[in-house]
Amino acid sequence: MKRRDFLKTSGLATAGTVLVPYFLKPFESMARGVMGGSSKSLVVIQLSGGNDGLNTVIPFGQDAYYQLRNTIAVPTNEVIRLNDMQGLNPALQSLRELYDQGWMSILNNVGYPNANRSHFRSMDIWQTASDSSENLSTGWIGRYLDSDCETCRFPYDAIEVDDTLSLAMKGETKKAIAVKNIQQLVANTKDPFFTQAAKTAPSDGHNDLGYLYKTLIETQSSAGYIFEKSKSFKTNSVYPNDAFSRSLKQVAELICAGIETRVYYVSLPGFDTHTAQKGRQDRQLQTYASGVSAFINDLKKNDRLDDVLVITFSEFGRRVAQNASSGTDHGTANAMFLFGGGLKQKGIVNAAPNLSDLEEGDLKHTIDFKNVYATILDKWLQADVSKILSGKKTEMMGFV
Amino acid sequence: MTSQQKIKHLIWRAGFGPDFSWWTANKNKTVSEVVDSIFEDSKKDEPIALVADHLDRSDYRLKMANPTLRKEKRRELRDDDRDLNVAWLTKMVQDKAQLREKMTFFWGGHFSTRNLFPDYAQRMNNMLRKNAFGDFKTLVTEVAQQPAMLLFLSNQQNVKEHPNENFARELMELFTIGRGNYTEQDVKESARAFTGWKFDADGNFFFNQRVHDSGTKTFMGKTGNFDGYDIINIILERKETAVFISRKLYKFFVNDSLMNDDHVQELAETFYSSGYKIETVLRKLFTSDWFYDDSNAGAHIKSPIELIAGLQRTFPVSFNNPDRLLTLQRVMGQTLFYPPNVAGWPGGKNWIDSSSLMFRLKLASNILNSGTIDLDGKEDVLEETFSQSQMLREETMTEKKFDTIMEWGTFNNYFSGTEGRKLRDEIASFLLTSELSDGKMAALFDENDVSARAIALKIVSLPEYQLS
DSSP, X not given: OOHHHHHHHHSSOOTTTSOOOGGGSOGGGSXXXXXXXXXXXXXXXXXXXXXXXXXXXXXXXXXXXXXXXXTTOOOGGGSXXXXXXXXXXXXXXXXXXXXXXXXXXXXXXXXXXXXOOOHHHHHHHHHHTOOTTOOOSSOHHHHHHHTTOTTOOSGXXXXXXXXXXXXXXXXXXXXXXXXXXXXXXXXXHTOHHHHHHHTTOOSOOSSHHHHHHHHHHHHHHHHHHHHHHHHHOOOOSOOOSSHHHHHHHHHHHHHHTTOOOOEEEEEEOOOOOSSSHHHHHHHHHHHHHXXXXXXXXXXXXXXXXXXXXXXXXESOOBOSSOOTTSSOOBOSOEEEEEEESOOSSOEEOSOOOOTTSOBTTBOOOSEEHHHHHHHIIXXXXXXXXXXXXXXXXXXXXXXX | OOHHHHHHHHHHHHSSOOOHHHHHHHTTSOHHHHHXXXXXXXXXXXOOOOSOSSOOHHHHHHHHTSHHHHHHHHHHHHHHHHHHHHHHHHHHHHOSOHHHHHHHHHHHHHSOOOOSOHHHHHHHHHHHHHTTTSBHHHHHHHHTTOHHHHHHTTGGGOBTTBOOOHHHHHIIIIIISOTTSSOHHHHHHHHHHTTTEEEOTTSOEEEOGGGOOOSOEEETTEEEOOOHHHHHHHHHHSHHHHHHHHHHHHHHHTOSSOOOHHHHHHHHHHHHHTTSBHHHHXXXXXXXXXXXXXXXXXXXXXXXXXXXXXXXXXXXXXXXXHHHHHHHHHHHTOBTTBOSXXXXXXXXXXXXXXXXXXXXXXXXXXXXXXXXXXXXXXXXXXXXTTOOHHHHHHHHHHOOBOOEEEOHHHHHHHTTTOOHHHHHHHHHHHHOSSOOOHHHHHHHOOTTXXXXXXXXXXXXXXXXXXBO
């Protein structure tokens, strides 16, 4: 029989007559394999627009900072000092306590060779973990899902709290699930017509039609699972009432409910500060800090902080010198923040960027972000780095 | 496939789907008649003449330097950008030259560029349309001389003292021969050959001898005082280039998940021996038996643009608010003139994830019922000078109606005199490229589904409707 004919005849899964392929089974009926005791998860926070790292972690110990930023530099007496050279923007006040508790690390000067200063291109590079001259159509988390490791078998293994899915979360054969409003997603998937249609899925999940039905059924199953889990734990911690904090609250509740998700992805836009930077960036930083602080404290209270690693990145930092509009233009390397109860290097991990050694006015990166990814994949998610960052030379770091 | 199925398959691949009058007029013809008429219909080449050919760059610079005027200038650019987008989409829906528009769309993803200036974008688009199935060498050469491309891949900065390899690399990796067929040394040497390929203030190509490296280069085993034209010639002498383009055509037109190397080879032979005549390779493709093989029916996941354009071709529906068309493109991840990067849209299964699938399954019925858009979509991190995403986002938050007019009376008339089981079959046959089995029909429809509207709304909500 030709494959096509087979599809036609078996197309309708009238109850009981057709062997149900594995992907049609609800996940609830599938036991996850032995997990080796790991229940660790990763939360990625993306600051979109290119956050100005030098006004986030302030190199107040270098005169060049004040010389090159005469109207937007944070005065020395306002800086939240972390050591003799660097401190936090006062808008990040609520991170101070996390830092003092040893739940926060700072990676200075993270970037990649041949930095690209276009938002969309540099964001692609960070999300796909590609080289500067390479175009990949899958993301690093997506390839983690593809790598078929013990901790990455289901669509809900990675959840993006948003309406649509970022490239970072798309693999070749597997993709994460994007959920902003879980009730709405469940309502959509439970539409009686889609439920009926799902029963007519072809048995072959590999061609385009099979793939669509497989995705539909997985979405129905995942959405139902996430919804049930999300109902089972409601935090009594207080979060600020903005979209970013609400997203983190949703993540915290899922983690505390014991969902088996490995990776969460949350974005905060609004960092493209070409003009009148000070007020705008401070507002965004404060939103960020108060959300993260509520989140970390909530996890601590519920005894989950040791199993969670939070990382924050932006597609690039900004130029060292300010521009004529009291703003900053697109630059290169940037600081990354890490949070969690399992950090092995607490506080400031590496030296501050050297503002007197620039390349055409931009910082020279000292850590390649792919090393950060490799370390997380290997040491935190127990995944096979060579499958996910294939062809990349990476070095393990010591922060987890 | 039956003859009618073949014709349906053909018009979805060689165009953006059948409108009802076309379907009625062509469904009983022979396949070869329809292939001929598709090429005949596409002889017409009508450029888009929406924005001025040369925007005033000094005006641009002046206004961008002034905080008050900057806002106004950006809005102007955004409006032009939107109008250009809608104009192209409208051509896909309405233009009789369906194959020309489909090829323009193909090349737009292949020679992928994004830039701030709508006049450059329009010029590039019209050039791709003009050469859509002409001579590939002319096409590549004209692409290399477009301001949109020279700007996007930094060839303006490619000068003798500081060669910039960006264009030279993508020319080989993505536009012609593909990875594995050239060396890093070839990239360096060809970058030298393209030094001095620039455009002037009016956006016209010119060769700047003063910054051109006229020294001897060794490229793909040949040595000489090569310029850009020589490089293109040498690349096209290699048969791998014909294979690379044929492979891409096969994925786009035939099957997006299964590659048949024998069929690709057949196309490549035809393409190469014709001297890279695009029309010749396309005729070969549309007249090959394997194109109509059952395994290729419905083996293409409609891209968001194909989904939107196809819906507008098959249904008498119109959008009152053109902004909604852009919102849809953004939410589903394919905005005309804004491919994600120089590699273009990856296509195929890449369009589908859990949230995009649910959105797409509900899309057609929402548009036809003038429903609401219930997703905000992700902001594209566009260049700051263009970025109005915040504005767009606020707009979609407050007003998310599709705002469409659907003429159900007209649609009903398509099928007047038909009812019962036959009505379902006819509507399904018009809207889908694959057949629905009897069992599936029985599972999805009941005795209440008697109107053309009720039947059509169910069919467009099926996963099958996402395929062509």
